Amino acid sequence: MNYLLKNGQLLVDERLQAQDVLVVDGKIAAIGADLEATTATVIDLHGDFISPGLVDLHVHLRDPGQTYKETIKTGSQAAAHGGFTFVGAMPNLTPVPDNAAQIQKMVVRNQAEAVIRIGQYATITEQRTAGKLVDFPALKAAGAFAFSNDGSGIQDADTMYQAMRAAKAVNLPLAAHVEDDSLLHGGVMNAGAKADELGLPGISNVVETAQLARDLVLAQATGVHYHVCHVSTAESVQMIRLAKQAGVQVTCEVTPHHLLLSDRDIPADQGNYKMNPPLRSEHDRQALIAGLIDGTIDCIATDHAPHGTDEKQQSMRQAPFGIVGSETAFSLLFTNFVKTRIFTLAQLINWLSYRPAQLFNLPTSGQLKSGQPADLAIFDLKHRYQITADSLYSKGKNTPFIDNQVYGETVYTLVAGQIVYQRGGTTK
CATH class of the missing domain: 3.20.20.140 (Metal-dependent hydrolases)
Structure with missing residues (x-):
């Protein structure tokens, strides 16, 4: 599936700027303001931060x-x-x-x-x-x-x-x-x-x-x-x-x-x-x-x-x-x-x-630019949430950080243009 990630925030010259990202056939097809696409599912990010995976x-x-x-x-x-x-x-x-x-x-x-x-x-x-x-x-x-x-x-x-x-x-x-x-x-x-x-x-x-x-x-x-x-x-x-x-x-x-x-x-x-x-x-x-x-x-x-x-x-x-x-x-x-x-x-x-x-010479990872595989993470930097044992997907709950109040919750994770995690999803 193709996606148009609208109203995101990207790091441009080390500053956050409003940008859209178009994902087509598993790759980043375009990055810019006010992008449009007739054949892509639009996801409104409401100002969330788009990061390289x-x-x-x-x-x-x-x-x-x-x-x-x-x-x-x-x-x-x-x-x-x-x-x-x-x-x-x-x-x-x-x-x-x-x-x-x-x-x-x-x-x-x-x-x-x-x-x-x-x-x-x-x-x-x-x-x-x-x-x-x-x-x-x-x-x-x-x-x-x-x-x-x-x-x-x-x-x-x-x-x-x-x-x-x-x-x-x-x-x-x-x-x-x-x-x-x-x-x-x-x-x-x-x-x-x-x-x-x-x-x-x-x-x-x-x-x-x-x-x-x-x-x-x-x-x-x-x-x-x-x-x-x-x-x-x-x-x-x-x-x-x-x-x-x-x-x-x-x-x-x-x-x-x-x-x-x-x-x-x-x-x-x-x-x-x-x-x-x-x-x-x-x-x-x-x-x-x-x-x-x-x-x-x-x-x-x-x-x-x-x-x-x-x-x-x-x-x-x-x-x-x-x-x-x-x-x-x-x-x-x-x-x-x-x-x-x-x-x-x-x-x-x-x-x-x-x-x-x-x-470690991983040329398809760690970058967010046109032509690269759409391996992306989208984080909510504005709202606080609580780390709980029940929220962890890992079988292991062994961490001293349970109950910490933090910012930066993951909203979506995409690998090769496919959503592999979505906040509130049920694929646990």
Whole structure:
């Protein structure tokens, strides 16, 4: 179906301007004022904001292996609910997509079962936690769009060195979860005064930074596109800043929750505040914000990590790591940073759309211009709404942001010109 999106607001030269968008045969046919079309269904947006579809480089869909937590269908519906039209699906699955056959199977399933576009990560090593490298050329040929062992840091330096050489040879990004297991000591939250107050074992910043330092040296030696997942510490930001200045091809992401919360916001020993990396200090949080603004941090990614309600309704000692984020990212960030004038709307859309698409070479995502696929998100920036567990499309309700009052509710999400989410719709 063709659509004429009337009376929208688009970013033009970083300012909102009244514009219409004509969608024909799945593509953006025209953008301008007072457009008309006799063969298109007209949708009056009443001044809502039309954005390029958001791009999330880091989600966990749990399918196959843990479908009680999420499925390809529910995870993609959750992403569409949040305005995302592309997500990168991490490979911590069962069976692990560490060979061509499994990657091919996942690519086919993602295309058949998702309502949005999905890029499938392959693992870096066999079984994701083993030391033997995967067949990088075969996995690329089978459809992998990048490589990651997310959820586990690569503990052996030579394994990482050889993996970087292999990823460089096939010209795909290597996305690293940086975590030195020998420094963890059973930690469940950030080490510091709050952990001491709650009587919980802490995770120090060096768990992240020690492995990051090693990897930056190896990335410089190999020339790989090295992408750091969920940066969380001030030291990491400074190390990446210096590495970029030295010419290392390093990029990185930060999550909404690390931008929004610090460990002092944790009210008690509650599983919904347990994530990996943990919520850090307020000093670290401010460094992440500064690093995003100055370009050291390239983009925002949710690390959407659904879990069962019973799993998260227990002490941090027992609860699994991770919170959901696909459906709340834009509204929380818009409300807390754009409306408070810390970020501009143009900056936020860049970090959530254009920049991640550019980083991972996704030419049909992250842009809003004539001739491009009509992957669009439309947000209501004027009216406040409440985040509720019942409103989430994800099977996971594990987030500390339930009951927050926010702006920026998704009104429509379109992928290839088709409406895949509509506010008030019943396709949950």
